[in-house]
Amino acid sequence: MQMTKLGRTDIEVSKFCLGSMTWGTQNTFAEGHAQIDRALEAGINFVDTAEMYPVNPLSEETQGRTEEVIGEWFANGGARDRMVLATKHSGNGIKYVRDGGDITPASIPQAVEGSLKRLKTDFIDLYQFHWPNRGSYMFRKNWTYDPTSQDRAATLQNIEDCLGALQIEVDKGRIRAFGMSNESAWGLTQWANASERVGGPRVATVQNEYSLMCRLADTDVAECLHNEDIGMLSFSPLATGLLTGKYQNGAVPDGSRLSLSPELGGRKTPRAFQAVDAYLAVAEKHGLDPVHMAMAFVRDRPFMASAIFGATSMEQLERIIAGADVVLSDEVMADIDLAHRAHPMPY
Numbered sequence: 001m002q003m004t005k006l007g008r009t010d011i012e013v014s015k016f017c018l019g020s021m022t023w024g025t026q027n028t029f030a031e032g033h034a035q036i037d038r039a040l041e042a043g044i045n046f047v048d049t050a051e052m053y054p055v056n057p058l059s060e061e062t063q064g065r066t067e068e069v070i071g072e073w074f075a076n077g078g079a080r081d082r083m084v085l086a087t088k089h090s091g092n093g094i095k096y097v098r099d100g101g102d103i104t105p106a107s108i109p110q111a112v113e114g115s116l117k118r119l120k121t122d123f124i125d126l127y128q129f130h131w132p133n134r135g136s137y138m139f140r141k142n143w144t145y146d147p148t149s150q151d152r153a154a155t156l157q158n159i160e161d162c163l164g165a166l167q168i169e170v171d172k173g174r175i176r177a178f179g180m181s182n183e184s185a186w187g188l189t190q191w192a193n194a195s196e197r198v199g200g201p202r203v204a205t206v207q208n209e210y211s212l213m214c215r216l217a218d219t220d221v222a223e224c225l226h227n228e229d230i231g232m233l234s235f236s237p238l239a240t241g242l243l244t245g246k247y248q249n250g251a252v253p254d255g256s257r258l259s260l261s262p263e264l265g266g267r268k269t270p271r272a273f274q275a276v277d278a279y280l281a282v283a284e285k286h287g288l289d290p291v292h293m294a295m296a297f298v299r300d301r302p303f304m305a306s307a308i309f310g311a312t313s314m315e316q317l318e319r320i321i322a323g324a325d326v327v328l329s330d331e332v333m334a335d336i337d338l339a340h341r342a343h344p345m346p347y
Helices: 029-041 065-076 109-117 152-172 185-198 220-228 239-244 271-285 290-299 315-323 329-341
Strands: 003-005 012-014 016-019 046-048 085-088 124-129 175-181 203-207 231-235 304-309
Touching: 003 185, 012 016, 012 304, 029 065, 065 109, 085 109, 109 152, 124 152, 124 203, 152 175, 152 185, 152 220, 175 185, 185 203, 185 220, 203 220, 220 231, 220 239, 239 271, 239 290, 271 290, 271 329, 290 315, 290 329, 315 329
Parallel strands: 016 046, 016 304, 046 085, 085 124, 124 175, 175 203, 203 231, 231 304
Antiparallel strands: 003 012
C-alpha cells in the first residue's frame, strides 16, 4: 500500500482511505467493524468520518451514529495507534446539528467534544470543516455559483478566529491536524495565509469531490495545492458507483446508492452514462478492472494525498484492495485524456 504524509504534518497515511458514511444506515455496526479490520489488514490505515454521518438518508435520528460505530470498534479492543482517524465539523444549514449554525470559535470545542465522546477516543488525527460558512461550488453548485454576496472581511476574520480555537484544541491534544472540505483555491489560500499571519494549525488537506468524471480541481485548486503543500482527499472517486458500470443501461441494483438516491446527488445525467461508456471502453481495451483504473487514476494525481472510497459490502472492499498496486501506463493515461476531452464535466 502506498503511503504519504498529510500536508506539512508528520501524519503518515495510506493513499487509499476507508470512507464510513454508510455505517449506521446501509451498513450495521458489525459490518463497519469488519471493514475496519480488513482495511487495516490490507495496509489501509486511514479512516474518514463526520459528525453528520451516516447518509442515505441523513436524519436527526441517525446523526452521529457512524462515529459511534468507530467508537464501539475502539471500545471492543480496536487498537487506536493502528488508525489515522479523520472526522468533520458540520457547517451551517443542518438544523438538527447546533441549530444549523455557522462554524465559529464557540462551536469548535462543542463539536470536538461531541465527536470524541461518540468516537470513544482522546484525540482526532485530522479535524476538518465540512464546508465553508460562505458556501461552496461543490455538489453541482458550480453551474450557478455566485460569490458576489460574500463578505471578504467577515470571512477572513472568521478564519483567524477559528484558527485560534483550533490551536487551543491542538494544545489540549484533542486534535493533531486541521483540514478543509468542499473548499475553493481562494479559500484554501486564505486559510494558509492566515495561519502564517496569526498562528494556528496550517491547513494540511482539503476533501473535495474528484474522479474521472469530476475534475474541477485540475486547474486553480491543483495549483494552490502544489504551491501551498496541501494534500487533496478525494471523495466519490468512483463517482458514487457510476464508474463501476453497474448502473449502465438502466440498471438499479437492489440496495445500491442509486436505489436510495435516484438522482445520485445530481450526477445522473444522459451525458454521465455516455462518459462511463467511454471509460469502460478504455478499461476493456487495456485489460483493466474499471474500478482499479478509476482508483489508480485518482490516487496518482500529483496533488492527491489519499482517495476516499466507500464500500457497502465486503466484496466491494476486496475489489478495491485487489487493485491497490495497479499503476496506469502512459498509453492508458493517453486514452483517459481522450475520453475526458470528449466528455468533460458530464454532470
